[in-house]
Amino acid sequence: xxxxxxxxxxxxxxxxxxxxxxxxxxxxxxxxxxxxxxxxxxxxxxxxxxxxxxxxxxxxxxxxxxxxxxxxxxxxxxxxxxxxxxxxxxxxxxxxxxxxxxxxxxxxxxxxxxxxxxxxxxxxxxxxxxxxxxxxxxxxxxxxxxxxxxxxxxxxxxxxxxxxxxxxxxxxxxxxxxxxxxxxxxxxxxxxxxxxxxxxxxxxxxxxxxxxxxxxxxxxxxxxxxxxxxxxxxxxxxxxxxxxxxxxxxxxxxxxxxxxxxxxxxxxxxxxxxxxxxxxxxxxxxxxxxxxxxxxxxxxxxxxxxxxxxxxxxxxxxxxxxxxxxxxxxxxxxxxxxxxxxxxxxxxxxxxxxxxxxxxxxxxxxxxxxxxxxxxxxxxxxxxxxxxxxxxxxxxxxxxxxxxxxxxxxxxxxxxxxxxxxxxxxxxxxxxxxxxxxxxxxxx
Numbered sequence: 001x002x003x004x005x006x007x008x009x010x011x012x013x014x015x016x017x018x019x020x021x022x023x024x025x026x027x028x029x030x031x032x033x034x035x036x037x038x039x040x041x042x043x044x045x046x047x048x049x050x051x052x053x054x055x056x057x058x059x060x061x062x063x064x065x066x067x068x069x070x071x072x073x074x075x076x077x078x079x080x081x082x083x084x085x086x087x088x089x090x091x092x093x094x095x096x097x098x099x100x101x102x103x104x105x106x107x108x109x110x111x112x113x114x115x116x117x118x119x120x121x122x123x124x125x126x127x128x129x130x131x132x133x134x135x136x137x138x139x140x141x142x143x144x145x146x147x148x149x150x151x152x153x154x155x156x157x158x159x160x161x162x163x164x165x166x167x168x169x170x171x172x173x174x175x176x177x178x179x180x181x182x183x184x185x186x187x188x189x190x191x192x193x194x195x196x197x198x199x200x201x202x203x204x205x206x207x208x209x210x211x212x213x214x215x216x217x218x219x220x221x222x223x224x225x226x227x228x229x230x231x232x233x234x235x236x237x238x239x240x241x242x243x244x245x246x247x248x249x250x251x252x253x254x255x256x257x258x259x260x261x262x263x264x265x266x267x268x269x270x271x272x273x274x275x276x277x278x279x280x281x282x283x284x285x286x287x288x289x290x291x292x293x294x295x296x297x298x299x300x301x302x303x304x305x306x307x308x309x310x311x312x313x314x315x316x317x318x319x320x321x322x323x324x325x326x327x328x329x330x331x332x333x334x335x336x337x338x339x340x341x342x343x344x345x346x347x348x349x350x351x352x353x354x355x356x357x358x359x360x361x362x363x364x365x366x367x368x369x370x371x372x373x374x375x376x377x378x379x380x381x382x383x384x385x386x387x388x389x390x391x392x393x394x395x396x397x398x399x400x401x402x403x404x405x406x407x408x409x410x411x412x413x414x415x416x417x418x419x420x421x422x423x424x425x426x427x428x429x430x431x432x433x434x435x436x437x438x439x440x441x442x443x444x
Contacts, residue, residue, distance in 0.1 A: 020420035023187040024226045025118075028265055030301060030308050030348040039349025040343050040390040042117070042336070042383065043076030044069060047311060048128075048358075048365055051088055053111075054104030061359035065109050068373040069357065070115040071378055072385025076111060076190060078312055079203075081105060081121035081171050084131025085139075085293075093298065094139050094163045097170060100357065106176045109188050110190055120312070120353075121183075122232060123168060133195075136160050152202040156214040165219050172223045184224035191228040192220055193312075198232055200254035206238040209254055210263070217265035218400075228267040228309075231260050235271030241304075247296045248313045249278035250287060257297065261301050261305050268285070269305060271333070272313035276320050283322070287334070290314075294338050295350075296369060301348035307349045311339060315355040315369035329382050336386040344393050429430050 016326045025034045032039040047067060069077070083090040083101060090101040108360040112119050125132035133154035135311065140146040154160050172192070174185045183189060194216050200209040217229050237244040238256025261269040273293055294311065301309040314335055316328035335352060341351035357442035358370040371379055 009129075013397060015220065025190055025228055027228070027308060030306055032268070032308055032350050039350070040393055041076045041353070042387045042390050043074050043078070043117070043263065043351065043353040045078045045353055045356040047356065048362070049077075049082050049108045050083065050090065050104045051103070053107040054088065054101045058113075059104070059107055061362065062108060065357055065359045066115040066117060070116065072373070072384045073391065074383065075116065075387075076120065076351065078120040078122065078193070080107065080125070080130060082124050082130060082167070084124070084135040086131055086135070094143060095166050097318070099202075102174060104179050106178050109183070109186060111174055113188040118195055119188060120191045122193040122196045122392065123170070123171060123346050124164060124195045126195055126199055130364070131360055152201060152208070154202050155200055157263060158348040159359070161212070161215065164216065168216070168221060170220055172220065173408055184226060187226070189227055190222070193230055193232040195232045197234050198255060202254070204252050204254050205258035206254055206259065210256065210260055211416060213260055213266065214263055216416075217263060221265050229265055230268050230270050231266055233257060233260060233270055235293065244296070244300070247292065249275070258300065258304060261307060265400060267296070267307040268310060269301055270312040272312050273311065274314070276317050287331075287356050290335070290426050291338070294335065298342050298347055298349045307348065308350045310350060311335065311352040313353065313355045314358070317368040318373060318437070319368045329378050332382050336382070338391050340386065343390060347357060
């Protein structure tokens with residue numbers, strides 16, 4: 001590592017100087033920074049990447065999806081670094097891995113680097129798809145001799161927590177079979193997500209989940225000092241600031257957006273937006289909720305958390321009443337614009353990732369939210385426009401640098417002018433004194 005790769009900055013929590021590898025993203029107040037420049041995102045979700053990449057006959061779909069995304073100016077992708085048990089597992093049983101699937105993940109990282117896409121890797125699912133916490137709990141029953149009553153014991157059971165920690169270590173220390181670089185040392189990876197959409201409805205106080213987040217975020221940081229970490233939250237408010245629960249869509253899920261994201265080892269906040277699933281009523285009511293949901297979380301990240309915010313999932317279901325592609329485009333445009341306005345003004349919202357991109361020929365993988373980029377020119381235009389807008393944002397640091405440079409130039413000019421004035425005074429004084437001497441001589 002060269003000396004140019006490391007800078008000294010102030011740690012966001014301790015206020016003591018610490019070394020930062022500038023190849024990796026870090027946080028400065030509520031902004032993402034890479035190589036000294038603020039970073040803004042326009043991206044997408046594609047949960048299926050590892051599965052497709054693990055099969056040589058289908059891995060071209062990964063490369064093609066990345067190529068299309070890059071063509072539209074997108075710069076980040078969120079995907080799964082898990083598949084626990086079941087069909088095409090990455091982790092076949094606790095601590096045992098399918099090397100073909102891991103090689104698929106290696107290929108995903110390689111292609112992301114090629115097309116200049118950052119990656120957020122999620123490490124486990126809250127839901128049953130691809131195993132999730134349900135599979136971990138079942139493993140603890142089958143292999144660990146544990147008598148567990150429900151899936152929420154994923155967060156509290158000692159054996160299950162060790163299974164999860166082992167998976168974290170296996171992924172973070174994985175040496176890419178193609179590049180030879182360990183995941184924890186690869187700047188293509190932007191951040192680790194603890195869990196996709198965590199919920200612990202058996203403890204609505206949020207304490208059970210919070211204790212788990214504290215432990216697991218610290219575990220990641222103990223292995224990987226380079227990458228950022230986020231919880232994977234949808235954004236539901238909890239008991240730490242009860243007044244804010246009025247922003248929830250009428251129910252709670254055992255998370256607390258404020259207290260969960262205040263944890264020192266959590267670097268930035270996330271929200272998901274699904275008013276078509278969460279809110280009853282017409283599309284106007286759902287649009288109103290989405291707008292309020294984003295606004296409240298941006299404000300909280302600006303003033304309460306003082307951390308960046310990413311909108312890591314949103315979409316428009318084709319099953320929605322009266323759905324049209326035009327409606328979806330308008331929905332995307334509104335969310336994009338809110339994020340852009342926040343970023344442009346130096347606010348906390350630094351980007352968005354819609355759910356989800358599918359490659360052509362993958363329609364059977366769809367969930368009604370999919371966007372096949374080649375088949376949706378109007379949506380592509382909306383995405384491309386957002387990419388152009390966020391790439392044009394002046395970094396607050398760049399703006400401050402220009403301001404400082406302007407101040408330096410102004411101060412320098414003041415010094416020059418003052419010097420000229422002083423010189424003129426001396427010259428005039430000299431002329432005056434010379435004139436007086438001449439007058440004295442003439443009088444004599």
